[in-house]
Amino acid sequence: MTTVGPTSTTVGVEEPKPPAQPTRAGRDHVSFRDWMTGAALLLPTVVMVLAVALYPVLRSVWMSFRNTSPILREDNFVGVANYGQLLADEGFRNAWLNTLWFTAVSTLIETLLGLGFALVLNHPFRGRGWVRAVVLIPWAIPTVVTSRMFGFLLDGQSGVVNYLLLQVGLIDAPINFTGDVRFAMGTIIMADVWKTTPFMALLILAALQSVPPSLHESAAIDGASSWRRFLSITMPMIMPALLIASLLRALDAFRIFDLPYVLTGGGPADSTEVLSTLSYKTLFSGSQYGLGSATTVLMFLTEAAIAALFAIWIARRFKILEG
Amino acid sequence: MTAATTTAIGAAAPRTRSRANLTVSRTLRRVLFDVAVGLIVLWSLTPFLWQLNASFQPDRNLSAAVPTWLPFPGGTLDHYRSVFGERHFQGYIVNSVIVAGTATLVGLFIAMAGSYALARLPLPGKAVVLGLILGISMFPQIALVAPLYLVLRPLHLLNTYEGLGFSYMGLSLPLMVFIMYAFFRGIPREMEEAAAIDGASTIRTIWSIVIPLALPGVVTAGLIAFMLNWQELMLALAFTSTPDRQTVPVGIANFRALFFTPWGDMSAASVAVTIPIVILVLLFQKRIIAGITAGGVKE
Numbered sequence: 001m002t003t004v005g006p007t008s009t010t011v012g013v014e015e016p017k018p019p020a021q022p023t024r025a026g027r028d029h030v031s032f033r034d035w036m037t038g039a040a041l042l043l044p045t046v047v048m049v050l051a052v053a054l055y056p057v058l059r060s061v062w063m064s065f066r067n068t069s070p071i072l073r074e075d076n077f078v079g080v081a082n083y084g085q086l087l088a089d090e091g092f093r094n095a096w097l098n099t100l101w102f103t104a105v106s107t108l109i110e111t112l113l114g115l116g117f118a119l120v121l122n123h124p125f126r127g128r129g130w131v132r133a134v135v136l137i138p139w140a141i142p143t144v145v146t147s148r149m150f151g152f153l154l155d156g157q158s159g160v161v162n163y164l165l166l167q168v169g170l171i172d173a174p175i176n177f178t179g180d181v182r183f184a185m186g187t188i189i190m191a192d193v194w195k196t197t198p199f200m201a202l203l204i205l206a207a208l209q210s211v212p213p214s215l216h217e218s219a220a221i222d223g224a225s226s227w228r229r230f231l232s233i234t235m236p237m238i239m240p241a242l243l244i245a246s247l248l249r250a251l252d253a254f255r256i257f258d259l260p261y262v263l264t265g266g267g268p269a270d271s272t273e274v275l276s277t278l279s280y281k282t283l284f285s286g287s288q289y290g291l292g293s294a295t296t297v298l299m300f301l302t303e304a305a306i307a308a309l310f311a312i313w314i315a316r317r318f319k320i321l322e323g
Numbered sequence: 324m325t326a327a328t329t330t331a332i333g334a335a336a337p338r339t340r341s342r343a344n345l346t347v348s349r350t351l352r353r354v355l356f357d358v359a360v361g362l363i364v365l366w367s368l369t370p371f372l373w374q375l376n377a378s379f380q381p382d383r384n385l386s387a388a389v390p391t392w393l394p395f396p397g398g399t400l401d402h403y404r405s406v407f408g409e410r411h412f413q414g415y416i417v418n419s420v421i422v423a424g425t426a427t428l429v430g431l432f433i434a435m436a437g438s439y440a441l442a443r444l445p446l447p448g449k450a451v452v453l454g455l456i457l458g459i460s461m462f463p464q465i466a467l468v469a470p471l472y473l474v475l476r477p478l479h480l481l482n483t484y485e486g487l488g489f490s491y492m493g494l495s496l497p498l499m500v501f502i503m504y505a506f507f508r509g510i511p512r513e514m515e516e517a518a519a520i521d522g523a524s525t526i527r528t529i530w531s532i533v534i535p536l537a538l539p540g541v542v543t544a545g546l547i548a549f550m551l552n553w554q555e556l557m558l559a560l561a562f563t564s565t566p567d568r569q570t571v572p573v574g575i576a577n578f579r580a581l582f583f584t585p586w587g588d589m590s591a592a593s594v595a596v597t598i599p600i601v602i603l604v605l606l607f608q609k610r611i612i613a614g615i616t617a618g619g620v621k622e
Contacts, residue, residue, distance in 0.1 A: 038444030045437025052493025053459040056470035133608040140604040142554030144572040206616040296466035
């Protein structure tokens with residue numbers, strides 16, 4: 001549900017400076033009391049995080065090595081058998097590829113479109129505050145509602161998009177957007193782009209606003225065109241923020257669940273089955289906890305790989321910029 | 324885009340008319356820019372406006388070959404009557420308010436204490452705790468669902484407000500801690516030090532000095548966490564099984580009718596649960612944008 005990460009330079013994880021203390025004796029005393037208070041204040045957070053996140057993850061890993069099925073009353077250690085079964089399974093490979101495809105395409109479109117939005121919103125104009133608020137609306141609408149909304153807009157019989165496409169003459173017969181193998185994944189991507197582009201736009205806008213206007217002014221005086229200034233000033237300056245925003249987006253896109261669950265149910269012919277929906281079905285419809293847990297572990301490993309690739313890429317870019 | 328048009332016009336026009344030219348290109352830029360703004364607004368609003376329209380249309384208009392563009396004349400409140408009458412959708416709304424509201428409020432207090440300790444107090448291993456919280460928010464949610472389900476079941480907490488609320492609270496903590504941590508770090512230390520010298524205890528300092536100053540951050544964290552909890556689907560699907568405990572997203576996801584898709588009822592329900600969120604967003608847009616950019620938040 002949530003991804004948290006530093007996206008701007010104002011939020012760092014570095015240690016705060018130690019507070020100035022009047023005397024040595026005073027420091028020891030205050031330190032101990034502060035330490036106790038601090039521990040007491042932090043304890044509930046740590047306990048909750050351990051209980052609701054760390055423990056379940058560890059248990060998932062543990063379950064992935066077992067064959068646990070309440071229906072068959074089985075629970076025994078099977079080593080990596082679940083993983084072997086998954087890697088040989090056509091359904092798993094299909095869901096894995098679908099998820100990667102969805103992640104790559106939606107992240108790319110959302111980053112580019114978000115950059116476009118941000119460039120427009122970065123210009124001062126009358127009513128900008130309102131436009132910025134309006135842009136937030138798709139992000140704020142619950143994903144389940146978004147799914148229904150696109151199901152309605154793109155309905156194969158009475159959908160308004162089909163009506164408009166027919167009127168304009170782009171198509172001869174209505175398209176079954178959610179029921180046709182050729183269109184279903186595209187439909188999911190489109191709905192996701194609609195919902196998430198505002199989020200990307202706002203992150204990129206924050207980066208754009210940190211570019212000092214004086215740089216643009218002096219470049220303009222030197223005769224640089226606005227396109228030239230965009231390429232040589234804006235892009236290099238916002239690149240780190242842009243890449244981090246894309247990374248956060250990609251990690252989140254990889255977990256997509258709501259849209260395919262509600263809009264297509266993973267169909268048609270498993271063309272929109274993603275790892276989250278597949279795991280959910282294995283866990284809760286099939287009650288195969290071992291196999292389902294192994295799916296989630298492989299999912300996590302893939303996410304870690306994506307994060308690592310991005311990290312390497314970002315590190316290399318930084319080096320290029322410095323060198 | 325604007326740059327390209329400038330050069331295109333500049334190249335095509337004779338040199339002597341360069342001044343008139345500049346005005347033309349400036350006007351053109353202005354128009355293109357306004358079009359871009361208009362497209363952004365249209366893109367953001369149209370799908371929801373279309374659903375709003377559908378929520379007032381009688382069923383025969385919704386299944387007609389030609390769409391009806393406006394809800395008047397001939398609009399109807401039947402879908403809202405059906406949603407809040409026979410479908411008893413207010414039940415889901417009450418459940419969502421209880422679960423998401425309590426989880427957010429209680430979580431906010433826990434996160435407030437935790438993020439203050441992390442931002443201000445001298446504790447060993449703070450970086451580890453922050454790293455842990457960050458790392459954990461990266462786990463795919465689906466990896467938590469089954470184990471949590473297996474924890475809640477023996478405790479008889481499945482299909483209860485407590486079970487779902489507890490899970491939401493834990494899952495929204497990292498986000499809240501992160502947003503408030505950023506805000507607490509931005510508050511000048513002098514105020515707290517002055518309070519400490521005057522003999523105020525840490526708790527008292529937090530309550531009467533820090534919280535009021537960090538209130539924008541607290542509100543931001545609470546709002547964003549509430550919005551995420553309000554729309555959460557996966558856990559709600561897995562942990563609740565009857566309409567008297569199911570939340571709004573489950574209600575909308577399970578919306579079915581026997582013989583046709585009830586687009587009208589569905590739109591009415593969607594509008595009813597979305598309007599309050601949209602109002603919140605419009606009222607608190609500055610806070611929310613600050614929270615998104617500070618915490619890198621996403622559903």
